Amino acid sequence: MAAFVAAIISLTNLVIFSVLFIVINEQLNENLKAHVDEVRKTLADVEVSGGLPGLEAMVNRHALVAQSNEDIYLLTDSADRYLAGNIRVIPRFSGWKTIPWHELPLIGAWTAPRASTAVVGRWTVIKNGFLFVGDGNGDINDAQRVLLKGLLWGIGLSILSAIIGGYILGMNSQKRIAKMESVLGAVASGQLQDRVPRSSSADDLDHVAALINATLDRLQALIANLRQVSTDIAHDLRTPIARMRQKLEIVQSRGSDLATYESAVEEVLVEIDGISDTFDALLRISEIEAGARKKKFVDVEINSLLINIVDALEAVAEEKNQKLIGSIGGTPLINVHGDRKLLNQLFINLIENAIVHCPSGARIYVDLTEEDGRPNVKVRDTGSGIPPEEREKVFRRLYRLEKSRSTKGTGLGLSLVSAIAELHGAKVTLADNNPGLIVEVAFLQGGNA
Amino acid sequence: MHILVIEDDDQTARIVRQSLADQGHSVEVAHDGQTGFKNAIVGGFDVLVIDRMLPGLDGLSIVQRLRSMKVTSAILFLTAVGGIEDRIEGFESGADDYLVKPFAIGELVARVTALGRRPPTPYDEILFKIADLEVNLIKREVKRGAEIIHLQPREFRMLETLLRNRGRVVTRSMILEQVWGLELDPKTSIVQTNVSRLRLKIDRLGDIPLIRTVRGLGYRIDDKD
Numbered sequence: 001m002a003a004f005v006a007a008i009i010s011l012t013n014l015v016i017f018s019v020l021f022i023v024i025n026e027q028l029n030e031n032l033k034a035h036v037d038e039v040r041k042t043l044a045d046v047e048v049s050g051g052l053p054g055l056e057a058m059v060n061r062h063a064l065v066a067q068s069n070e071d072i073y074l075l076t077d078s079a080d081r082y083l084a085g086n087i088r089v090i091p092r093f094s095g096w097k098t099i100p101w102h103e104l105p106l107i108g109a110w111t112a113p114r115a116s117t118a119v120v121g122r123w124t125v126i127k128n129g130f131l132f133v134g135d136g137n138g139d140i141n142d143a144q145r146v147l148l149k150g151l152l153w154g155i156g157l158s159i160l161s162a163i164i165g166g167y168i169l170g171m172n173s174q175k176r177i178a179k180m181e182s183v184l185g186a187v188a189s190g191q192l193q194d195r196v197p198r199s200s201s202a203d204d205l206d207h208v209a210a211l212i213n214a215t216l217d218r219l220q221a222l223i224a225n226l227r228q229v230s231t232d233i234a235h236d237l238r239t240p241i242a243r244m245r246q247k248l249e250i251v252q253s254r255g256s257d258l259a260t261y262e263s264a265v266e267e268v269l270v271e272i273d274g275i276s277d278t279f280d281a282l283l284r285i286s287e288i289e290a291g292a293r294k295k296k297f298v299d300v301e302i303n304s305l306l307i308n309i310v311d312a313l314e315a316v317a318e319e320k321n322q323k324l325i326g327s328i329g330g331t332p333l334i335n336v337h338g339d340r341k342l343l344n345q346l347f348i349n350l351i352e353n354a355i356v357h358c359p360s361g362a363r364i365y366v367d368l369t370e371e372d373g374r375p376n377v378k379v380r381d382t383g384s385g386i387p388p389e390e391r392e393k394v395f396r397r398l399y400r401l402e403k404s405r406s407t408k409g410t411g412l413g414l415s416l417v418s419a420i421a422e423l424h425g426a427k428v429t430l431a432d433n434n435p436g437l438i439v440e441v442a443f444l445q446g447g448n449a
Numbered sequence: 450m451h452i453l454v455i456e457d458d459d460q461t462a463r464i465v466r467q468s469l470a471d472q473g474h475s476v477e478v479a480h481d482g483q484t485g486f487k488n489a490i491v492g493g494f495d496v497l498v499i500d501r502m503l504p505g506l507d508g509l510s511i512v513q514r515l516r517s518m519k520v521t522s523a524i525l526f527l528t529a530v531g532g533i534e535d536r537i538e539g540f541e542s543g544a545d546d547y548l549v550k551p552f553a554i555g556e557l558v559a560r561v562t563a564l565g566r567r568p569p570t571p572y573d574e575i576l577f578k579i580a581d582l583e584v585n586l587i588k589r590e591v592k593r594g595a596e597i598i599h600l601q602p603r604e605f606r607m608l609e610t611l612l613r614n615r616g617r618v619v620t621r622s623m624i625l626e627q628v629w630g631l632e633l634d635p636k637t638s639i640v641q642t643n644v645s646r647l648r649l650k651i652d653r654l655g656d657i658p659l660i661r662t663v664r665g666l667g668y669r670i671d672d673k674d
Contacts, residue, residue, distance in 0.1 A: 269665075276551055277634060296537055311603055312629045315642045341536075345633050352636045413636070 005166055009158035017151035024147065028140045032120055033096065039071070040124045040133045052083070052128045059084040059131075067112050070136030072104065072119050077129040085132070092130060096122050099134070116141055176205050180212060192220045222290060229286045236278055236411070240271045247271075281412040288342070288419040299335040300343055301449050302375050303328055303368060309347050310366055313355065321360040324351070328368040333449035334375045338424045346420040349413045350379045350439050358383030362436070373447040382436040391430040450474045450495040450565040455485030455511065456527070457503050465498065468554045469561060482506025489515055494522045495565045498557070501528040501539070509542050516543035523564040527552070536632075555666040559618040577612045580657050580672040584612060593654040603628060604647045611660065611670040620667035644668055 043062075047055040059075045063086040066073060074085035082089050088105035100118045114136065121134020179196060186194040195216060196209040251264040310326035317324035336343065347366075354364045358381050365380040386394060395418045421428045425445045431438040452474050456462040459480075466476045477492065479485035482505035489497055489511070497515075501508040512524055526539045526547040539547045546560055577584040583592045589605060591598040600608065606628045611619055621640040625631045628643075644660065652658045661669050 272551070280549070280634075308629055309631075312625075312631065312639050312643070313637070315646055316637045316639055319638075319642050340630075341632055344631055348631070348633060348635060355637055 005162040009162055010155045013151060013154045013158055017147060017154065021144070021147050021151075024143055025140060028143055029120070032135050032137065032140065036121055036133050036135050039135075040122075040131065043073075043131055043133070044124060044126055047126050047128070052077075055126070055131075056084040067110055070114060070116050070119070070138055072121060072132065072134035072136075074132040075129060076131075080130065083129065087132075090132070092123050092132075094123070096120060098137070101136075114138065173205060176209070180209065183216075184212070187216060187219070192216070192223060225286055225289050229282055232282055233279070236282075237275055240275050240278075244268050244271045278412065281416055285412065285416050285419045288416075288423050291423060294423070297337050297339060299449070300338050300340045302334050302336050302343070302377070302446070303331060303449075304333075305340070305343060306347060306366060306368055306377065309344065309351060313348070313351050316352075317355050317364060320355060320358075322355060322358060322362045322364060324355070324364045324366070326366040326368075328366065331368045331370055331375075334368075334370050334373060334446050335449040336375060336424060336443055336446045342420045343424070346417050346424075346441070347377065347379075349417050350441070353413055353439075354379055354381040354383065354437070358436075370446070370448075375443045375446050377441045379439045379441075380433050380436065382433065385432060385435055385437040386430060388432070394430070395428075450562075451493065452476045452496045452498065452561065452565070453479065453485065453489055453492055453494045453522075454498045455479045455482070455489070455503060455508070456498070456500045457481060458500075461500075464554060465557060468558050472558060472562065474561075474565075482508070482511055486511045486514065489522065490518065490520060496561050497522045497524045498561060499524060499526055499544075501526060509538060512539075512542040512544050525557075525561055525564055553666065555618065555663070556620050556622065559620045559623065559667065562617050563614055563619070563623065574613070577615070579612075579615065579659055579670060582651065582659055584608065586612075591651075593651060596654050598650050598654070600647070600650060603643065604650065607643060607647050608651070608670075611668060614670075616669065616671045618663045618667050618669050623667065640667075 039062075043055060043058060046058045050058070056075060059073045062071065063073050063084065066086050072085075072087055074087050074090065075083040076089055077083055080089060080092065086107050088107060090099075090105065098118045098120050101114065101116070104119060115138030116136030118137050119134035120137055121132055124131045124133065176199065183194045183196045195213045198209055198213075199206045247264050247267055251261055254260075306328045307326060310324060310328070314324050351364065351366060354362075358364065362382045364382075365378070367378045367380065369376045369378075394414050396415065418428050421441055424443065426441050426443040429440045429442070431440065452469055454462055454465050454469075454476060456465065456478065457480050462478045462480065466478050469476045477488065477494075479488050482503040484505075485499065485503070486506055499508045499511055503511075508526060512526070515522070515524070524544045524546075526544040527550055528536070528539065528547055529550045536547055545564055548557055548560060575586045577586070581594045584590070586609060591600055591605070591608065607624060610624055610627045622632075622634070624640045624644070625633070625635070629639075631639075648658075648660045652660060657672055659670050659672060661671060661674075663669055
């Protein structure tokens with residue numbers, strides 16, 4: 001990353017300096033040629049006013065100071081013979097030419113250090129001969145050197161800052177990634193509660209950290225769920241298995257008559273059904289809590305669902321001398337996004353609970369109301385209710401109130417209710433009906449059908 | 450009926466075969482998916498009982514392939530876990546019914562029988578007569594002898610369910626499914642209570658009791674034992 005940034009910065013520098021270089025070079029070349037042109041013109045004028053000898057003298061004067069100016073003069077007659085100047089005769093050419101110093105046949109000792117590497121000059125045809133004027137390219141070279149130096153420094157500094165900046169950024173990311181690695185490593189080895197620390201920067205890495213944490217939360221919840229289920233199973237299935245074993249052992253050892261065998265078999269079948277129910281309910285609860293099934297949700301009309309359940313259970317309540325009363329019909333039709341089978345299970349469980357736990361003569365009401373299309377279902381009874389301090393506990397798995405231990409049931413009914421409700425975005429609360437119990441299922445979702 | 454049972458557990462396969470054979474059906478058993486699949490294609494079975502988890506080829510794939518090959522045998526799925534996903538997948542793949550293990554063998558026999566006898570057009574029969582009970586499903590009229598019986602809608606649906614399976618056992622869970630659309634195991638005696646009420650209305654008036662209880666399993670409507 002740092003190298004990439006450095007390369008980009010260097011390239012940008014290079015382009016900028018190249019453009020500058022070309023522009024400045026061009027300009028200096030122009031200047032140089034203008035200077036040479038001016039000198040040529042002046043000298044040509046001298047010939048016009050002072051004749052060839054005048055020009056000769058002038059060229060020689062110029063040549064005297066030419067060493068420090070790095071100027072070159074050469075005057076020849078029309079037969080290309082040397083007349084004056086600081087170089088010997090060189091071949092004539094037309095237009096501009098850049099001639100390296102070492103190719104110039106210099107006259108005399110040129111001792112002063114030279115800034116230029118070559119001479120830019122051209123020939124001029126004069127009345128009685130030829131005149132060559134050239135000027136050293138020292139200024140151009142100087143400019144080039146300065147530019148090159150600037151370029152190198154620029155690139156150098158850019159690379160340096162890119163590397164340092166990149167290093168600092170990289171160190172930061174590296175540290176955070178290392179932290180993620182160590183957290184994931186800890187989780188892999190069983191430290192499920194570890195979480196990646198969040199930074200205040202809200203950048204990509206922080207986003208990843210948040211996702212990792214959310215995943216770990218889910219994982220931890222699922223594993224806790226799994227542990228709970230195994231504990232529950234161990235706890236609640238051992239008892240009936242032990243009972244079955246005792247029953248079978250007794251009939252085996254006593255060599256009983258057919259009727260005893262039959263009743264033992266009957267009892268064992270009942271136990272097996274009970275175990276199977278518990279097992280199913282536990283698996284169902286954990287399946288629901290894992291929440292994997294929402295993708296199959298459809299719109300379920302809650303009014304007729306409740307009417308149907310009341311229809312099925314009315315006779316059962318009457319059998320116990322209770323009255324099951326639904327006030328559902330008056331409410332506009334409401335849809336809930338959910339699973340029909342689970343919603344049936346939820347409300348059957350609540351109403352059956354009321355029927356099973358209420359004494360003869362009790363009244364059980366099923367009320368459906370709605371607010372902005374969100375249904376609210378209350379199952380109210382006039383039974384003995386649940387003491388306030390027990391209300392939280394009854395949602396726990398396999399929890400049963402002391403007084404209901406003797407009745408049939410897995411102790412999972414309300415756990416299942418609360419799991420189904422949660423899956424459907426509904427809240428279950430227990431309240432006092434003075435006397436009796438109100439179970440309220442308040443959906444946070446729904447819409448008029 | 451000609452029935453194929455695809456089930457890898459020996460004991461389950463044996464009991465299922467025996468119980469179905471006891472009812473006068475001819476039963477074949479395949480112990481793995483591939484064999485079962487091949488037999489099902491060529492066997493011309495009325496009903497296939499297919500376990501979900503099988504060695505070789507799993508039950509779901511077998512059903513999907515059979516249905517894509519236009520094999521029309523009725524199919525009953527056996528699943529070890531009654532997960533809702535499983536149930537939906539089972540029906541989507543083309544099964545007609547499903548049963549969760551562990552199941553009561555009587556429940557399986559009743560459901561297989563119901564599947565196999567399912568008439569080609571299930572609602573073509575509208576007039577039923579058993580002993581002196583007469584039922585018109587279109588007019589929703591019920592008569593026992595000369596007396597007209599008034600039934601509540603749910604009672605009528607129960608009677609209809611029993612009549613369509615006349616002479617055969619309808620289990621409690623089948624009634625719960627077909628009358629109320631409830632696929633669950635109730636804590637209370639929903640079916641028993643409601644059938645008792647129906648029976649009070651139907652059988653009070655006649656000489657022969659028609660709605661018979663099949664102990665531990667369900668009910669059967671018939672005028673002979």
